[in-house]
Amino acid sequence: MANIAVFASGNGSNFQSIAEAVQSGPHRICCVICDNPAACVITRAHSLGIPCHLVTYDNGGREQAEETILSLLKPCSIDLIVLAGFMRIISPLLLAAYRNRIVNIHPSLLPKHPGTQGIRKSYYSGDRELGVTVHYVDHGVDTGPVIAQESFIREGHESIEEIENTIHRIEHGVYPKVILHILDKIANVK
Ligand code: GRF
Numbered sequence: 001m002a003n004i005a006v007f008a009s010g011n012g013s014n015f016q017s018i019a020e021a022v023q024s025g026p027h028r029i030c031c032v033i034c035d036n037p038a039a040c041v042i043t044r045a046h047s048l049g050i051p052c053h054l055v056t057y058d059n060g061g062r063e064q065a066e067e068t069i070l071s072l073l074k075p076c077s078i079d080l081i082v083l084a085g086f087m088r089i090i091s092p093l094l095l096a097a098y099r100n101r102i103v104n105i106h107p108s109l110l111p112k113h114p115g116t117q118g119i120r121k122s123y124y125s126g127d128r129e130l131g132v133t134v135h136y137v138d139h140g141v142d143t144g145p146v147i148a149q150e151s152f153i154r155e156g157h158e159s160i161e162e163i164e165n166t167i168h169r170i171e172h173g174v175y176p177k178v179i180l181h182i183l184d185k186i187a188n189v190k
Helices: 012-022 040-048 063-075 092-095 118-125 160-190
Strands: 003-008 026-036 052-054 079-082 104-105 129-136 146-153
Touching: 003 012, 012 026, 012 040, 012 160, 026 040, 026 063, 040 052, 040 063, 063 092, 063 118, 079 160, 118 160, 129 160, 146 160
Parallel strands: 003 026, 003 079, 026 052, 079 104
Antiparallel strands: 104 129, 129 146
16 A cells, blocks of 8 residues: 655646545545645545645745645655645755655646646647646656656647647546556555
């Protein structure tokens, strides 16, 4: 069995798909870390009975927020941190504590279109092949080693909403699959 923590700032649809995939197996989502009091992910976590900790970045900034996060994660023996729409840069403090144990999903075919607005940038790029990337998190913005990518070819007449829906549908398939695979590997060497 392996333990994960999901970090999210918004809607939480990826969190939901991961939670649904994890709940029928041996692994466990110990908690959600959220930095946004208005985020839908809080309600989703509540409905699924998964503890959600609201961590503010407003007062002491990122360093203090990450100290708080570290103290929340410590008692849970977290094996993997899963970023799912978490709109904060992870600092060297957390990166060092969870070396090679933080993953993220980005809604473009990295290294194309990193940073915020990945779907919008992809859509207006004119690229025919679009997709998503799951990658390890390093010191850069969406620069860590790629774990998996899944792409599709657009026809050209789709609206941005249609492309967004396609990207999210792909995310909800690929992210849980990759995470379960990593968790199985971690659990095997424990
Ligand atoms: C996803 O598109 C993900 O790729 C990006 O942020 C979005 C989060 O969506 N990093 P949700 O909150 O999981 O619905």
